[in-house]
Amino acid sequence: MQITSVGHAGFHIRTAAGSILCDPWVNPAYFASWFPFPDNSGLDWAELGDVDFLYVSHLHRDHFDAALLAEHVNKDATVLLPDYPVPDLQRELEKLGFQKFFETSDSVRHTVSGPGGDLDVMIIALRAPADGPIGDSGLVVSDGETVCFNMNDARPVDMDVLHDQFGHVDVHLLQYSGAIWYPMVYDIPARTKANFGKQKRQRGMDRARSYVEQVGATWVVPSAGPPVFLDPELRYLNDDGPDRSSTENGNIFPDQVTFLEQLRLHGNDHGVLMIPGSVAEVRGAELSVAHPVDPEQIYGDKAGYIERLAQEKAPILAAEKANWAIGDEPLLPQLKALFEPIMAASPQISDGIGYPVGLVLGHETVVLDFPERIVRAPIEGEGKYRYGFRIDPQLVRTVLRDDEPDWVNTIFLSTRFQAWRIGGYNEYLYTFFKCLSDERIAYADGWFAESHDDSASCELAGWEVQRRCPHLKADLSKFGVVEGTTLTCNLHGWQWDLESGRCKTSKGHELRSRKL
Template sequence: MQITSIGHAGFHIQTTAGSILCDPWVNPAYFASWIPFPDNSELDWKKLGDCDYLYVSHLHLDHFDERNLRDNVNKDATVLLPDYPVPDLRRELEKLGFTKFVETTDSVKTTVSNDKGSLDIMIIALRAPADGPLGDSALVVDDGETVAFNMNDARPIDLDVVKENFGHVDVHMLQYSGAIWYPMVYDIPRKSKANFAAQKRQRGMDRARSYIEQVGATWVVPSAGPPMFLDEDLFALNDFGSCDNADETSIFPDQATFLEQMRIHGTDDGEKHRGLMMISGSVAEFTGSTLDGVSHPFPPEEVFGENKRAYLERMKEKFAPVIAAEKATWAPAEGEPLLPQLKELFEPIMAQSDLICDGIGYPVGLVMTPGGGPANEQTETVVLDFPNRIVRKPKEGEGKYRYGFRIATELVRTVLRDNEPDWVNTIFLSTRFTTWRIGGYNEFLYTFFKCLTDERIAYADGWFAEAHDDSASIVKDGWEIQRRCPHLKADLDKFGVIEGEKLTCNLHGWQWDLASGRCLTSKGHELRATRLD
């Protein structure tokens, strides 16, 4: 099996039974905020796109690159389709001209064949509203000799199914770095933000190491890593590694940093879980668990450590025209008041989502200013009044809302112009906004912004309404607790970490007070826990 890194979470997997192109992202995403690191724009995308099978893990724009899929990927390729609750991914691929689909069943081993031979595959489909835009997935490929597990940035809650169906995994590719806007965009003191960022950074790497230990693969490839932030306004978000004046609180550690973490924590002991550096264009040859060789397009050290800042500065100059061209496509700030358009968009969704609106539980402010700067005479403030299911103007003397967003008017007009069903996958992941909150993170609020269609909101509201099993128990560090995490049902026997009276689920970093069962991260989601004598 030959595995080529094509950047970020992307891989080209070549076998004697055909090739699989996975998550081929190259064009800037999220309002030109994210660009693949290292640069992959000079790879031969036509050649890579001449594949037998296509696998797009989910609809996040750093995995689903519409332009690249349309322009460079063979439309005769057979799409390996995850088993999702809503058909948005298939619909988007059909719009681009793909017609051949293998509709997999979640976590069920499947054989796919063509005139070159057959492959055993399995796609683990995650279906919670918090997983990507209503779905994320991981792919296992077995060519009869080598087993590769491409987990990208999915967070499976049950990995036993991989061993049960495929035995030993030879190569494991997975995310280890941040891919979120927290805490950078929050209005909180600088010191607090730095502390939260450091915690977020370490939790992501701890979670990845937990996955590595559970899978037990011979080789581990850090992937779905940090993007490059090359717009001047966002450049400070990069992790500059060991460069002078590096910000150690960046939530975006790179491949070299994580491989060092593996060595420090014993996850890479030279015998198993061996870390393998791959960058855009790197090619690795495997025979079973044996690495026959790996080649790189250039020495990896040229983009890491003390050389990283200089590399990013060169990339900033290279991509400046690309970013400028992207900004030119945004809707102008000027126009009719946004309140009527936002009422038309949000109120029908509110009317269909009682559980989600009640879960939000309070009015949310949306402050829109041209350019995203401080409020001025051109600022328009709109209130999403979730308790009353209406969108309205602020009331006199209403004061500061418990949760609010400050967003450039251009971005709001752009997503409205484009009928965008998911603000998380556009505005929020761009980090081109600021926000504030009083109290904990509200999962219901961000789920609402992901689900701006009738089909999506119906699924999400129904998902939250289901009663999740908490009958099974485990004993851990002097406590009897429910086995499944109240957030997304992760196995707390594997992902739970107890410190004193606090439980952390390392799958997403959510925390509970064991004495009371109260969730410390978000509203609701109580945990059943009893101290053992």
């Protein structure tokens, strides 16, 4: 098996049976905030796109690059399709001209026929509303000699199915770095923000190491991040300072070299650095890698590399910004027409949000009144809203113009906004902004309405707790960490007070626990 990094979460997997292109991304994403790091625009995309199979893990824009897929990827390729609850991914690929789909079943081993023989594949599909925009997934590929698990930035809750279906994994490709806006965009004191950043950074790397241990692959390749921020307004987000390896670093976007150092510190010397164009030849437990350039040219002077890249990409950034919508008409009528039907169709989510939410859009403030299921102007004297966002009206006008069903996959991941909240994180609020279509909101609200069996228990540090995390049902016997009377689920960093069962991260989501 030959595995070529094509940048970020993207890989080209070549086997004797056929070739697979996974998650290719080259064009800037999220209102041109994210660019691939290191730069991958110089790769031969025509050659890379001439494949037998295409795998797109989910619809996040750093995995689904519509322009690249339309221009460079063979439309006769068979798409390996995850088993998702709504067909948005297939629809978007069909719009680009793809017609051949192999519909997989979640966590089931399938045999697909390529021009040179058969390949065994499995897609682990995550289907909770918090996963991507309605879905995220990981791909397993076996050519009979080598097993590769491309987890990208999916977060499976149980690895048993992987080992049951494929046995030992030879190569594990996984996310380790931040792909979120918290805490950088929050209106909180700088010292508090730095402390939250340190916690977020370390929990992300702890979670990745937990997956490394559970998968137990011979070789580990950190991928799926971080992006590089080239807009002068966002350059501060890059982790390119002299404290990149410091435990006091609060930047949530550590790079590949930093994570490999973390692996070595914890006794794992089988981490592999790959940059765009790096080629790994893998035969079972044997691996060799060749780089297109010395990686030290990138990581040795990372700040200098980013500065040169920013100058090179400045025209692309300017062109992207020129495409944003402009106007001066009030946004309240359009937002009322968009949001009120979604509110009416989502009683579980609207009640879970539970408060009016303020959108400060330049000189106009719009209130999403979830208890009343209406969108309105502010009421005199109602004070600061429990949850709120300050967003450039251009961005809102653009997603309205483009009929965008997911503000998380556009505005929020751009980090081009400011947020505030009183109290903990509200999962329902961000789920609402991911599900701005009839199909999505119906599925998400139904998901929250379903009852889940929490009868199974496990023992952690002298406490009996329910085995499945109240957030997204991760196995707490594997992801749970107890410090004093606080339980942290390292899958997403959520925390509970073990004495009361109260969730310290978000409203609701109580945990069953007792001292042994």
